[in-house]
Amino acid sequence: MIEAALSDALSEVLGPKPAEKLETLGVSTVGELLRYTPRRYVRRGRASDHTRPEPGEWLTIVGRITRSDLIQMRSRRGQFLKVTVTDDHEVYEASFFNPRFIKNQLRPGARVMMAGTVKYFRDQIQLSHPEWMILPDGEPEVEHVVGSKMLTEIYAVEEEIGREHGGHPLAAMFDRDILPLYPATKQVQTWEILGAVRRVLDHCPPIPDALTEQQRVERGLISTDEAIRKIHLPETEDDVKVASYRLKFDEALAIQTVLAQRRIAGRADAAPPCPHVPGGLEDKLRERLPFQLTEGQLTVGEELGEDLARAQPMSRLLQGEVGSGKTLVSLLAMLRVVDNGHQCAILAPTEVLAAQHHRTMKKMLGDLAEGGELTAAEGATRIALLTGSMKTKGRRETLLDVVTGNAGIVVGTHALLEEKVEFFDLGLVVVDEQHRFGVEQRDVLRSRGRDGRVPHFLVMTATPIPRTVAMTAFGDLETSVLRELPRGRQPIMTSVVPMSRQNWVDRVWSRANEEIDAGRQVYVVCSRIGDDDPEPQSGPEEEKGPKTRSVIEQYEALVSGPFAHRRVEMLHGRMAPDEKNAIMDAFGRGEVDVLVSTTVIEVGVDVPNATTMVIVDADRFGVSQLHQLRGRVGRGRHAGLCLLMTNAKDVSQSMQRLRAVAASNDGFELARVDLEQRREGDLLGSLQSGQNSSLRFLSLLEDVEIIEDARGLAEEVVSEDLTLLDHSPLADLVDGILVPHKIKYLDKS
Template sequence: MVAMADGLETVVSPKVASQISTLGIVTVGELLRYAPRRYVRQGQLSNQEMPVEDDWLTIVGRVTGASMIPMKKRSGKFLKVTVTDDDYTYVANFFNARFIQHRIKPGARVLMAGKVKIFRGQIQLSHPEWAVLPDGEAGVDGVVGSAMLAQMLGAEAESLDESGNTAAEALVDRSIIPIYPATKDIQTWTIGAAIARTLAAVERSGAQADALTDQQQRSRGLISTAEALHKVHLPETEDDIEAARARLKFDEALAIQTVLAQRRIAGRTENGPPCPHVAGGLEDRLRERLPFTLTDGQQTVVAEIAEDLARDTPMSRLLQGEVGSGKTLISLLAMLRVVDNGHQCAILAPTEVLAAQHYRTMTSMLGNLAEAGELTAAEGATKIALLTGSMKTAGKRQTLLDVVTGEAGIVVGTHALLEENVAFFDLGMVVVDEQHRFGVEQRDTLRGRGKDRLMPHFLVMTATPIPRTVAMTVFGDLDTSVLTELPKGRQPIKTSVVPMRNSAWVDRAWTRAAEEIAQGRQVYVVCSRIGDDPDGKKKPKGRNEESEPQSTSVLDQYTELLGGPLSGHRIEMLHGRLPAEEKNAIMDAFGRGEIDVVVSTTVIEVGVDVPNATMMVVVDAERFGVSQLHQLRGRVGRGRHPGLCLLMTSAKDISQSMQRLRAVEASTDGFELARVDLEQRREGDVLGSLQSGGVSSLHFLSLLADGDVIADARELADDVVGADLPLADHRPLADLVDAVLVPNKVKYLDKS
């Protein structure tokens, strides 16, 4: 009997199993849930979405032109073939093409596979694998192709499907042909043959129990999982494909929501430190000192968190909000409530720059309320400690002592907080800022350091907006609070794209920066890399035949500005390889207005607050993601003056990169931009992007489009898990979770 958890070697040859493993697929269940990218109908051409450069693309189409073209830079000719699939026209270039030119002729129906290049808006494949397919219309009976393709389409034992057909026969005999996402290491026809063999072996083993009852299937209009797996790979009609995808989509949603429901329900059995409001405590005293009134949105979130903290079960809450919406203040009020109840708090930041910024912001807000142990301290004051990896031994020793004795009520730190020698006196709350920067095990470390087996309250903060359906999936075990309202007085930020190929526009950008400085304001210039290899050798800037243009580095840009458009102004560099003391000194000086321009990497992406900084120039902006650009520009416009963000780019006018930049230029709505970002990345490894440790993409479920499916699956999972937490009486559902997520993914979801 073949089970979904079995290794591929049980059904295919070791050679094919090894090839398929390059896709991250090692079990029978994973292979059967590997979705076709699209389908080609016999007698029709493919319906291919616009490919992305460097994708490995498989096309089935008809040759519309084939001609030998003289090469410009050397003697000889190459064969230029145009192929259409009714949606796009592709150009395939072949070198040393004497054999090929007599076989690929206009009118032939061909299959081609290769790496995509986009040249002047034209999709090109350079010397792809190819095959001329049997086609009565063109009078072709057999298969002929490139050496690699002919071998793959030939009669090797490992390429045979369960019926004994070769991959070629299986390919051309079906009315609807599945085309699978492939790579140069393994082609779609090899994947298809392996799936056909595996599917037959599983079906021969007998019916497998379904995670849904017959009634649950009927009420949702779903077919069984076994039927769906067959139809998605071997469809006879369009309806087969639609029905299969609907069921497999629900399976993915149900598997994820089941694990998250287990976490939610298991969390209710844990004990946390109850922290009710303490009248006249530090929380109240900070509120009295604030020179402004909390917005309605802030007050709502504070109340939600306060309600959680008052319970004797640990809070698990996600706080997401726009850049500058006041998340730091809200987290500080929550931590002070925990401190008022006699416990400690830890706030974990991804970089030393951000940790130091949090430390400065909080000590400034609290004043003498954070000066415990000093003569100037207010009555009942606490102490804020900063712990980073680069601290000198004496300072670190004192901080560790303040933490273990309970002298420090709030501890701000980087990864250094996770070290084994960091012991808390009574940790009652953990705040993780920009949680996507931390791995699962890292975040989990602090949660296990509560006193007397109490689990600390847990607050995750992010300024990267997360669409509702994504949050429901990735953070389905957390309660969610959202801040969309910016505090009064926040200034608008204008964003403009500046094409770098237009030197006049680039010159104007730097002139504009000089004008801003002349008015007493400050400027950020952000680059995508530092500019030196770790060994200190400078990377060459420019283009060669095998690489893209090198991006402008911090070192390059700093040197250029010093001697050019901003010469005479106070300019400093800031990047991750600088010593911590130097980084902090630069940021402090910038905050005091002693530096006009900081040329930086993305170390200033989050948390940095300099109200007098009004302009940002992002160089090579196409190298940054949509959400990252939104985060970066949030560093300006934080004071009395409007902000300006210039996105300098060498991206082509018609490209996905330029589409991203135009989206950022057109909107300041972080949630809308998050949706654009997710759509452009095709949702990708949504779980993997959150440090899952190898979670593969969802093949059927769209976290953007399938909100109803996710909500339905969540409700069903809650019902089942609420009555049967370990799924002891729901073995098929447990098997489904294992098949969809596999053990390492479940481990991620269980700890994230």
């Protein structure tokens, strides 16, 4: 075999058939294979270091049989073999049907490898008829192995290839103190991956390092080449530790390099400077406000004002508590841009939220938003709404207002991103609930400025983000935080209600009726619309409770039961937009007592008279989502009440989440709880265009010092060499970890 470069296709190095198999794992080059690292390791006589697998996952285990029993089947004639295997950490049960041949092979004491799909029964991991192989046990020169067809064929092929190419025979691998196990599938077994990795490593020259020797020594890091070799074929526990630490730093450096490129490239762009205009719309709205802005709102307003006054585009993330007044702060910023003769666009993820923003802003501004009408105040602008479901005539009129500049503020959904939407002079883009949009989507509006100028850019989210995550997932943006709630915001009391206790459920509905009798209104939120919707997942498979209640089922049960004498309406995403808006308007006017809804009311909906939020099957929602929903109540003169109804078991992760929500109204604390229970790859949607994360070592929550160090180093390199022409090992590192198609958006910077 010739020397293999990182960019070489695996088909050239391993041959077409093995390469075709590995491509099903998303691995097609030498570099991608070497970064496809083991998920865990099995150590001789020691516990394997892994968390419990998910149901449905393809699992490979290496262990010793401790028990083997032939059991008579109850439902039909015949026997099955039940084998218990332990890897000194976990106990597994494997069942084999028609076991005439294998019963003499799978005996207690045998060392085995098994691979199959995970199921759980009474918290016991089950593998039904898995692939299996008896492993050499201190006899590396074994010529023939016994096992199921798939694994023994793989073994024979790998042994032959190993001998042909002068590598280590696979049998010798099983005698190692530490065995790597890879994320595998039924099509590609862990030992096929290991065999491919060994062949590539045997013929791969040293991998160029993104760090100089001095930079490595200062940080106590081994080289990337040494780390890659040790992570796949460790000799000691320390090998795994030092290799993981270096690869963790590499991942942080790759991400921070991309973000530094975005930041620095953005500094070269020109934006329309928008200083404060005395006596303009911004000042007029401030004079009309019936309350004082909070200290936090004033501080954030000043930060936005300083950014807007510059000739470089603002790139800022505004995160804040539910109800902290982000909409008002962003509106004042938009009016400053309008005062300077430019337009603003606010992008919302749903039509309900877009319509709510449109209503709220028009209400706040009054005759200041009636530009072109007889009743308009002097210098008034116009606020337009653009959604995908608008009728042709209304859509045409809105597009005309946008292209002529008559509309100073344009509120819209994804419809704003369409090519036919042309702005007269776009000066500011505001994206609400950024996590609903990918990088490419937000960049579409950045390209709509006039005369080659880039609009200022503000991202808003009511889902608080820990600092390390903000520094990574939004590392190309400056951050402003609103923690303080406006004066007069009422407290919200939250309680968990077990649905298994009917008297508690009855009390929920009677308590809601008491609020309605007092002249107030109630939300009831469900996790799905109807019977044809899949059951929502928010927790381990084994925690699944009874089937969830849909909006349609809950609505019918309430109108024929506890709310039979009330004005009840239903709201969900499949309804016509006009119907949804009419129902929300009626609820806002107090003409509806109870709104039974999906999460379309999750953000932005503001009905001060709504005081009670009942969330059915609350365990099917994430922590931050529950906090968002809860923020819809307590927005008026009366205290809020949130009741979390659940079938979750008393001792379960789901119940822990619900109790955390009930115990705290601090969105920043709850965000951390939420993120600790979620895959961190989800956090990188904004960086990686919604693709799955390729991070295997870096923890965005825990590794703050590594991320900060990598950020400083990346800034230093990129400020001198934006395109990394003189730092090709770093460019290769970025490509290797983030994969080129995931960072295409850099071309637009």
